[in-house]
Amino acid sequence: MSKPKKSKASSIVWFEIPADNTARAKKFYSSLFGWKIKKFPGMKDYLHIDTGGANDTPDGGLMNRMHKDHTITNYISVESVDKSAAKVVKLGGNICKPKTAVPQMGYFVICQDTEKNTFALWEVDGKAK
Template identity: 50%
Template sequence: MILRGQKNFYSRLFGWKFEKPLETMDYYLIETEGLKGESGPGGGLGKRQGADQRIMNYIGVPSVDDYLEKVEKLGGRVLMPKTSVSGWGYLAICMDTESNTFGLWQDEEKTE
């Protein structure tokens, strides 16, 4: 019910389109538009995992491993190490030097 309310809110506010990639997952992919109507950055919406969970940005990178190394060299922290999301890619959660959390995302290479 909560996700339906959030989907409705953001869809009506920004015109975002939501797609549920797997029926068994409580998660939606988000399609956005830029200011001039061009395709914008994608996103996702999932069920809150705890009362203190907040909105978090995920940044696409070519290699999660390389960026985790950079995070630590720059004084940040790795909160969740590289984790495989089967069939999709790899995810890690980090904290910057000001205690803001963010995610790193690497698409899984598709073989044809």
């Protein structure tokens, strides 16, 4: 995951596309949009999608589908994944995957909204372990 700039605005900073066949999906998205897709350093079975946009345009990841209902996940920048995750629950949503570190980059929490849509919270923290 590239290191997005810390922002007070809650905007999409990363996305993940699950695939049954990552080679086929890579060919599809690179041919359709001209995205550069290559292995993400240090991660097995995870590809980095370079959308080619400006620094404020999110890049993403291409990965193996984890279950039949696994869909595209957008990562939304927040100041605190802990506070935002608590608010998700308070508002009637669910936590699907608790706070997880991406070493030296930040933390994420995978959530589900009241309509069963999945999304992720992302907190930048260069000291994450």
